[in-house]
Amino acid sequence: MEKMLTGIRSTGTPHLGNILGVIIPSVSIANKKKKYTSFIFIADLHSMIQIENIKEIKDNTYQIAAAWLAFGLNTKNCFFFKQSDISEVTELAWYFSCFFPYQRLTLAHSFKEEIKKDKGRISVGLFTYPILMAADILLYNAEIIPVGKDQLQHIEITRRIASHFNKKIGKKLFILPNAFLQKETMSVLGTDGNKMSKSGKNWINIFSEENILKKQIMSIRTDSKSLEEKKDPKTNYIMSLFRMIANSEKIDTKYTEGRYGYLEAKIGLYEHIIHKFSKERKRFFSFMKKKSLLDDILYSGAKKAKNIAMKRLNYIRKNLKFNSII
Known part of the structure; x- marks a missing residue:
């Protein structure tokens, strides 16, 4: 079966662009158990490049989880978890960061856009964001990655990392992933005509009052x-x-x-x-009143995902030849 992986940063409730571009198509794929193995995670580590308040990240994580479940995600058919519960992903990201060229990361669109805004606030985490994203994907060898148009370059960086690693080791250790992009929702415009985003404050939140x-x-x-x-x-x-x-x-x-x-x-x-979205709104508000249930669901998903992550990382460690990689 093909493996699908996607995630949303816990920077707030998913907006209409997230829902149309990622959540709805991903739920459709994930619920087809016989055809796909699906990994859906809440990217709370990624969110730290924007939010320093841990409580805020935790609250946002509940909102993201409730939104996925509100749209009918069947967690029995997939791996649904928090990124931070899988420590293996950060170890793999370190291996990647030790050989991927610095200059290539400076060309990342997300980095260049932020540099224009405020050089003084650029963190190392923002700079290495594509590396951690590559680790998210390659740790599970996922082939299908539902993303928005703005993430296409990051998928290409992931493919470069996988290809380079395979060449250095002399073995097809990583599968080269492919972006899954729905043309009809490729670019969801916000209230000001620009791409809808929380940072741009031009979003539509269907779960608002x-x-x-x-x-x-x-x-x-x-x-x-x-x-x-x-x-x-x-x-x-x-x-x-x-x-x-x-x-x-x-x-x-x-x-x-x-x-x-x-x-x-x-x-x-x-x-x-x-x-x-009346049904989804009702479900969302219901789940937000049951945070202990959300904790249980995410913990259960993390246990399943961690078993796979540990086996994969052990296999990667055995195949590493540091003298030929770094």
């Missing part, structure tokens, strides 16, 4: 066209979200004919999200 969710949707940026004017649905942020979660033909027609304003479109989008 209704008044907050409505406020987020009402803040979607639009142009100055009047109610009567015809509008192009292909260039509109509201319509791009509608297309991802609903049949938008009727609304497309209203846009092109005119007499359909942005306020009406935003209200329609809000009502559709509330209706479409």
Whole structure:
């Protein structure tokens, strides 16, 4: 069976982009037990490059876990765990960091973007983020990695690491993973027209209280066209979200004919999200009231994943020839 692996950083509740681009397609894969072995983890170690408050990371971890379960993840069919519970991943990341060229990491888009913002706040953890991500994937030899468009370069770095390691050792120790990217959700735009992200503060959180969710949707940026004017649905942020979660033909027609304003479109989008994700919202709030249950589920998943991680790392150690790698 093919192995699928994906994770979401515990930097807050998953936004609509996370849900459409990662959670929904990953749950669909993970629940097909006979075809796939799935590893789904909460990347709490990765989140430390943004958040220093451990309590905040823990609270976010509960939200991430509740979101996955709210969308129907069957934990009996997969390995569902916290990244920090698998210490083997950090050891493997160290092996990788000792031979991967420094200069190649400086070319990582995520690093270059942060450098532009504030050089003084760049941590070693942010710089080596792709190395730890490679260890997450290669520790389990996962072949399928559902990711967003912004993570494609990190998958390519992982493939380079795997290929280089295999060549140095003279054995196919690691499988070269492939990104799984859904074209229809390749780039989910936020309320300002840029890629939806928590750091960009342009996200839509479907698990927000209704008044907050409505406020987020009402803040979607639009142009100055009047109610009567015809509008192009292909260039509109509201319509791009509608297309991802609903049949938008009727609304497309209203846009092109005119007499359909942005306020009406935003209200329609809000009502559709509330209706479409009503079950998931209810489940999410229910799980958030049962944090001890979430702890048990994650602990059980970590025990299963750790057994595999320990065996894999022992095998990797036996095959390491430090004089030819470092």
